[in-house]
Amino acid sequence: MKIIVPMAGRGSRLRPHSLTVPKPLIPVAGQPIVHRLVKDIAKVLKQPIEEIAFVLGDPAFFGDDVVESLTALAEDLGAKASIYRQDQPLGTGHAIMSAEPSLSGPAVIAYADTLIRAEFDLDSTADSVIWTKHVENPEAYGVVKLDKNENIVELVEKPDTFVSDQAVIGIYYFKDVAVLKQKLQEVLDENVMNGGEYQINDGIKRMMADGRIFKTGTVDEWMDCGNKTVTLETNAKMLGFLNADGEELVDGSVILEDSKIIEPCFVGKGTVLRNTTIGPYVSVGNHCVLENTTVKNSLIQNRTTVKNANLDEAMIGNHVSYDGNFTKISIGDYSVLE
Incomplete structure (x- = not known):
C-alpha cells in the first residue's frame, strides 16, 4: 500500500x-x-x-x-x-x-x-x-x-x-x-x-x-x-479525542510555578508556566514561557513567550514575544508585540 x-x-x-x-x-x-x-x-x-x-x-x-x-x-x-x-x-x-x-x-x-x-x-x-x-x-x-x-x-x-x-x-x-x-x-x-x-x-x-x-x-x-477559526476548532476536537484515548499530552519536563492546567491540553517539552492557567483546549509547543497569563481555546507554537495576557481563540506562531491585553489574536512567526 x-x-x-x-x-x-x-x-x-x-x-x-x-x-x-x-x-x-x-x-x-x-x-x-x-x-x-x-x-x-x-x-x-x-x-x-x-x-x-x-x-x-x-x-x-x-x-x-x-x-x-x-x-x-x-x-x-x-x-x-x-x-x-x-x-x-x-x-x-x-x-x-x-x-x-x-x-x-x-x-x-x-x-x-x-x-x-x-x-x-x-x-x-x-x-x-x-x-x-x-x-x-x-x-x-x-x-x-x-x-x-x-x-x-x-x-x-x-x-x-x-x-x-x-x-x-x-x-x-x-x-x-x-x-x-x-x-x-x-x-x-x-x-x-x-x-x-x-x-x-x-x-x-x-x-x-x-x-x-x-x-x-x-x-x-x-x-x-x-483558516484560523476552524484550525482552533480542530485543535480542540483533537485534544478531546486524544484525552479520551488516554494519550499523555503534557510532557514530563513542563515546569509549573503557581500554575494550573485544565484538561484537555497539550504542553510540549521544556515549557514553563508561571502564575498561569491554561485550558481547556489549549496546545502549547516546546520551550515556551507563559507568565501571568490565562489561555483557553488557543494554539501557541514553539519558543514563544507570552506575558500578562488573557487569551481566548488565539493563535500564536513560533519565536513570538507577546505582552498585551488583546484576547482573540492571530500572530505569525518571529513577531514582537509588547
Missing part, C-alpha cells in the same frame, strides 16, 4: 501562520497536520505502508527541513519516502501526476489540509473508495450520488437540489492507482480544465464511465485546518 500526499499549496487562508511554515506542518494538538493525517490513515488501512509520496511546491518554501521532517514521518511508519515537486499550481489532478513514478498498485491519495477520525474496513469488491462525511448542508460541498447498490455513480459539486448528504473530504483509495494515472494523463493530453486547473474528479469520472466500482468509506469526524 502507498499513500500519496499532495501538499504543494501555500495555505494563504491560514496566513500569517503559513507565511514561514507550510500549512501541513503547522502543529495541531502537538503534531503537524500532515503527520497526524498520515498516521491516522495508516491506522485505518490496517496494513503495511511501503511508500509515502509527498508532492511539494517551491523548494524555496518547502525546503530541506520540510523534506527531512516528511522523510522521518515515512520512516517511522516503516515506509520509503518519495519527494516530488509540483512546479505550477495547476490543480489536484496535476498535483497527483507530479508523483507519476509512484502511481502504481494500491494507494490512498490524501490532501494534507484535513484531519479525520475513522474506523472501517476497505471494501475489497471496489475499484476505488471515496471517503465521505455526513453533512447537514450538502449544498455547500462536493457530494457523491449513489445508486441502489450503494455504488458511487456521480460526483456533484455544490448541488442546487438534494443529491446526497455524503460530502467528499479529499481522501481516496484506489485498488490500482495506475488506472487513475492513465485517465489523468488523458485529461492532461486533452487539456481538459475546470476553473483553469486539471482536477482529480475528471480522472475519476472517466473511471466511472468505464464501469469501475466506486464505494464510500464514511469517516466519523472530518476536521478542517483551512
Whole structure:
C-alpha cells in the first residue's frame, strides 16, 4: 500500500501562520497536520505502508527541513519516502501526476489540509473508495450520488437540489492507482480544465464511465485546518479525542510555578508556566514561557513567550514575544508585540 500526499499549496487562508511554515506542518494538538493525517490513515488501512509520496511546491518554501521532517514521518511508519515537486499550481489532478513514478498498485491519495477520525474496513469488491462525511448542508460541498447498490455513480459539486448528504473530504483509495494515472494523463493530453486547473474528479469520472466500482468509506469526524477559526476548532476536537484515548499530552519536563492546567491540553517539552492557567483546549509547543497569563481555546507554537495576557481563540506562531491585553489574536512567526 502507498499513500500519496499532495501538499504543494501555500495555505494563504491560514496566513500569517503559513507565511514561514507550510500549512501541513503547522502543529495541531502537538503534531503537524500532515503527520497526524498520515498516521491516522495508516491506522485505518490496517496494513503495511511501503511508500509515502509527498508532492511539494517551491523548494524555496518547502525546503530541506520540510523534506527531512516528511522523510522521518515515512520512516517511522516503516515506509520509503518519495519527494516530488509540483512546479505550477495547476490543480489536484496535476498535483497527483507530479508523483507519476509512484502511481502504481494500491494507494490512498490524501490532501494534507484535513484531519479525520475513522474506523472501517476497505471494501475489497471496489475499484476505488471515496471517503465521505455526513453533512447537514450538502449544498455547500462536493457530494457523491449513489445508486441502489450503494455504488458511487456521480460526483456533484455544490448541488442546487438534494443529491446526497455524503460530502467528499479529499481522501481516496484506489485498488490500482495506475488506472487513475492513465485517465489523468488523458485529461492532461486533452487539456481538459475546470476553473483553469486539471482536477482529480475528471480522472475519476472517466473511471466511472468505464464501469469501475466506486464505494464510500464514511469517516466519523472530518476536521478542517483551512483558516484560523476552524484550525482552533480542530485543535480542540483533537485534544478531546486524544484525552479520551488516554494519550499523555503534557510532557514530563513542563515546569509549573503557581500554575494550573485544565484538561484537555497539550504542553510540549521544556515549557514553563508561571502564575498561569491554561485550558481547556489549549496546545502549547516546546520551550515556551507563559507568565501571568490565562489561555483557553488557543494554539501557541514553539519558543514563544507570552506575558500578562488573557487569551481566548488565539493563535500564536513560533519565536513570538507577546505582552498585551488583546484576547482573540492571530500572530505569525518571529513577531514582537509588547
